[in-house]
Amino acid sequence: MLKLGVIGTNWISKMFVEAAETTGRYQLTSVYSRRESTGREFSDDAAVFTDLAAFYASDIDVVYIASPNSLHYQQVKQAIENDLQVIVEKSAFSNPKEYEKIYSLLRLHPNVHLFEAARHIHQPNFKAIAAKVAEMPVISGGTFVYEKYSSRFDAYLAGEEPNVLTREFSAGALTDLGVYPIYAIVALFGLPDSVHYFATKLANGADGRGTAILRYPEFDMTAQFGKMSNSYQHSEIMGRKDTIIIDNIAELENVSYNDGVGDELVISDPAPENPMIAEANDFAAIMEEPETHANEYKELLLTSQRVNLVLTDLRQSAGIVFPAD
Template sequence: MTLKLGTIGTNWITKMFVEAAQMTQEYELSAVYSRTVEKGQAFADELASSATVFTDLDEFLNSGIQVVYIASPNKLHFKQAQAAIKADVNVIVEKSAFDNPQQYEVIYSLLQMHPSVRLFEGARHLYQPNFMVIEDQIKQMEHISGATLVFEKYSSRFDDYLAGKQPNVLTREFSAGALADLGVYPLYAAIKLFGLPNNQYYFATKLTNGADGRGTAILRYDNFDVTLLFGKGANSYEHSEILGRRDTIVIDNIAELGKVTYLDGQGQERVISTPAPTNPMVQEAQKFADIINHPAESRPEYEAMLLLSQQVNLVLTKLRQSAGITFPSDPHTN
């Protein structure tokens, strides 16, 4: 069944997802929600001229769409996802999905009241073949000594911050910052590969507005630590590594997963990855469509994905709290 797709947000990542969805031939862009008709129409004209543009959220959600892709500022995800679930529309929400476990609990309870609705968090790297290669290789390693996962990339909005402006992606008011944006990639990878940590600590480099511009997070497991390095105010070309004893997995970029190499520690190394897809969102778009179209057969996999998303949300919140970073929606700030 071709799914009628609606989008919230008209930025580059929304365009990438729509193009990926169209490549799967599982979706048809049917509706675009935007604050202005002009911006929404320009987006629709580029990707699907037949799509209808809406500036009213309720009208948009009741226009016949079956799935909505939400890529608005983080602080808007919660209310927009709530509205979509109440309208019995499946939800794909970009990371980080929600601000804290309290918001996630509300969403989870709402999902129980609308059992036909599926909610996904867009962790695109987890669905790429090269991530599965990493998972398979870890299973073959006799011991894990630790890992360092890196994703530090200069933000296109950091110049605005340096000029004295307050871009959404770098403010606590919009539930944003380095951890909530780029840090989600290595954190998702760590929890998918190693499970929930016993403890977590975040050492943040804060901006003048109190948001985190970069930072180091440490996840403590029974017999090893995982270090996450991420930021939005500089470019890092450091590889990520997963350490065995003598053997090591080297990853060029934990978010993009272009090349993965296994070194056995005996002088042999081999590339175990395949070429990365041109559009890194195709695999996740296909996976989401499969689950929506086959709800009964896919329920165990879907429930595992939803649990992982909740776990990431929990650890994200604990990391923020350990660094003294609060969002307006956090319970103790209300």
């Protein structure tokens, strides 16, 4: 059983703990929160810490970090230095400079694994898409959409500065929701040759929504995402006549394959109620049997590093600078 420590007490941490415990492979033992009362509200049973060093020294094997993006680097660094396994929420790091330092540190701690919690690419329905893509002789391009009005945009309109819509926290539409379509594109097609991001910026310089184009040698993939409006457009990958049609690139509930000559086949299974169970299982398998799953781990880490590069190039093309840069 993996002893789990959690940093950040928002709803996403609750969802991860529920997923992790559902797998039967993790048990929550420690919570870090800035306030004792918040930590206690999060869990009745786990030990609660308001001091990060004491939290890292507590009875844990693996830490799940779901704090604002700009804090990930320091918190991950400290976890690795304590020889703890690390699951960090997307977007893992603000830029490649941070990632390179973490990568160097990982070499000094060869038993530590670092996972970026990009939950959708672990879903069986994503794996069904990848398998279908591998069978398609031609890819002509595609569009992935994830655009959802955020309650935090209400706060922004009311004159507040929610973490998730400020550059100080290495946040904005791209690194929050945009990461889902970008991750999916990079996981399916690898590093693009070039990228460009057309961002709609808020008054504080962060991006509220936008469209990114990732150019591959023979096709372009477009990602449309945002937190200030709702889109009900589906996502798709186009072959020659055939098309993969995806209801939502982050949730992946309904996926079908239309052969372009009369047949459309559903290739998805019903999605699990908790969308984090698949990643919790994948990470546990690697931590429990690192040698058996060495290639999967290598692939996940490589994809995470590539996404970090692409996100940074996209941001730079739109002139969005984070203080962490």
